[in-house]
Amino acid sequence: MLITTCGAGFRGAIGHLVSIQLHHTRGARFHVSGLHWNHARHILARIHAALEVSGLPRPSGALTLHIGPAHVKPESNELDLPIALCLLAVAGAIDSNKLATLFSMGELALDGRLLADESNPSRANFTCSSTMVEAGLEINRCLVPMGAETWANRFFPSQLPTFHADHLSEAVDFLQNNIPLPRVPEVTDTCTFTDHWPTPQYDSIADSTGNKEALVLAAAGGHHAFILGPPGSGKTLMARSLAELLPNLTITDRAHLKHMHAMRNEVFHADDRIPFREPHAQSTPASITGAWNALGAMPGELALSHRGVFCMDEFPEFARNAIEALRGPLENGYIDLNRAQGSHRFPAKTLTVATANPCPCGHLTSRNNRCRCTPGTVRKYLSRMTGPLMDRFSIHIETQLDRGPAELSDISALSGKEAIRAISWVRAKKEMLTAPSSLGLDWEPGVKHQLHAWSQQRGVSRRGFESIQHVAETACLIEAWQHQKATESLKISENHMVLATRFRIFDQTEWLDRAFNPQWPQYHTTE
Known part of the structure; x- marks a missing residue:
């Protein structure tokens, strides 16, 4: 069984549009590709704690996680949400077909809350290594925590429907049970212009x-x-x-x-x-x-x-x-x-x-x-x-x-x-x-x-x-x-x-x- 979705990984001030793939088969092992192992261990520890606290199922079996392109090796926590959604799809809590065209990003707290590090200047001013078209991905909607909507929209040449989720369980209900989430109005990266400085x-x-x-x-x-x-x-x-x-x-x-x-x-x-x-x-x-x-x-x-x-x-x-x-x-x-x-x-x-x-x-x-x-x-x-x-x-x-x-x-x-x-x-x-x-x-x-x-x-x-x-x-x-x-x-x-x-x-x-x-x-x- 192969689950695919899309997310954003950051390395310094560069934001990368990445593909998250999770392969499930029989066995009892966990392999990671495209992430440093120490960073992957921290992500998985947060996800497993959030799943248990939120009462959501945790998958079993042999799993292989790949973040592509492999040379990027992002070092940010915004991959927590898409990886968690892939694990829930393996466990049967989410329809895997709905993840294929979904862009999601956000850090998971141990109680399942979704976080956006708005105070980090790297996130406030990052530049994109590629857009959706350049990466060859087909995405029709975005799922982000409050405060991350402008980050998501920088990856896309035009505005996509973007929804806010404050908790992992809200994201699951939105994808599996079609429970509506607040939609973000269209956001543009505005700039204040002045005619000229005073002198x-x-x-x-x-x-x-x-x-x-x-x-x-x-x-x-x-x-x-x-x-x-x-x-x-x-x-x-x-x-x-x-x-x-x-x-x-x-x-x-x-x-x-x-x-x-x-x-x-x-x-x-x-x-x-x-x-x-x-x-x-x-x-x-x-x-x-x-x-x-x-x-x-x-x-x-x-x-x-x-x-x-x-x-x-x-x-x-x-x-x-x-x-x-x-x-x-x-x-x-x-x-x-x-x-x-x-x-x-x-x-x-x-x-x-x-x-x-x-x-x-x-x-x-x-x-x-x-x-x-x-x-x-x-x-x-x-x-x-x-x-x-x-x-x-x-x-x-x-x-x-x-x-x-x-x-x-x-x-x-x-x-x-x-x-x-x-x-x-x-x-x-x-x-x-x-x-x-x-x-x-x-x-x-x-x-x-x-x-x-x-x-x-x-x-x-x-x-x-x-x-x-x-x-x-x-x-x-x-x-x-x-x-x-x-x-x-x-x-x-x-x-x-x-x-x-x-x-x-x-x-x-x-x-x-x-x-x-x-x-x-x-x-x-x-x-």
Whole structure:
């Protein structure tokens, strides 16, 4: 005699649609396939206790239980109910034909109550390895405990009749005696949408040195930003305000983030807010890029900030191997996690922003002669920010405590809401212009030659040169949005090029020379 039904097994954050088969013959043995034996023993102990307490028959004879596909080997308790129903069908308490098209899931308590672990983030955010159609199963109804209806419906392309059962005896009466159970109304995985974030942090930035201008450029072009300045000059505020400027998450991006949070047993709230991750400076490289555990690949902070902002506050305080691990993800937009157990690729198209003090005490550029660090100490401190890594930060921002007179540019004068609209427009245009290196925008005569000369004079690398090009193109598109210009007529001008080079302080030795100048307390204009 062979009994077949369908259920759900979980392994970490992945939900698997599984087939439960129970074969009965003469004898006195029990074999298990597709489950770890220790886990199977616990399931059978709960089921036998629940059957005895509920007054339901317990089958005898030789039994072979198979959970397929066999490679899944689920480690969850939601298989209690379908296995119990198969045992009851062998005992004659349920018609076995009714189980063939039934999907059921739920944990059994020893008194027969059906439970759903609603507090487990893995269950709240799991992703399905396959749907009903992909698994080749024919199911016409679902039987679940209260709280598990949304889990069941994720396996099916359309809503199936779903019924609630609070006790094993209720499930038996429903299947054998047609006693009705409460039917669950159709449930959809809803998401709360907002037009845009409020921008209190961005609007509160005091801008006199182009800080807002740099933030808008970074958000519009997806350029990684590095912010250098003394303590209290607004570096962290600027980094956090970037999340206010980015466009809303798409459905695909939310699905990626939901899955990756579930893999770490974290709850991801189903809304469109931009993720902002800010790991501590003592974080290990594995916590940033990802690791591997018994359940498989586990995403790090970079992957959890996909399509959002990844902030490394006090950048030089991070471990050297954690800093250098960023090279590939910053350039490629993904993380390849390769271990002996296997390999996995996490999407990590994040906007990375790092902040740092200019010296160990932080007051090198504060213009009040408070710094007592020697030039050798400062250079040793700055050497932690290696050239290849700084090349991957397209925009470098220098902040000050005491600012000079404000000279707002057109971009800096944008309000938070205007900046968001401009950024959304520029990002849409960049997606349309798909040329891999230069977006297809033309340059005014002689401007590119000036940029080549500037780069050669300062020893700018090829990667840094391309970064300057991309920032200049972003500045050109923002100007087009402001003045309602047609994209076809756009040309990158000298002003756009100068603006892009202004935010490359690590390609200019003047800023460090000025810091050591005894006349530093006086205001200096930027070359």
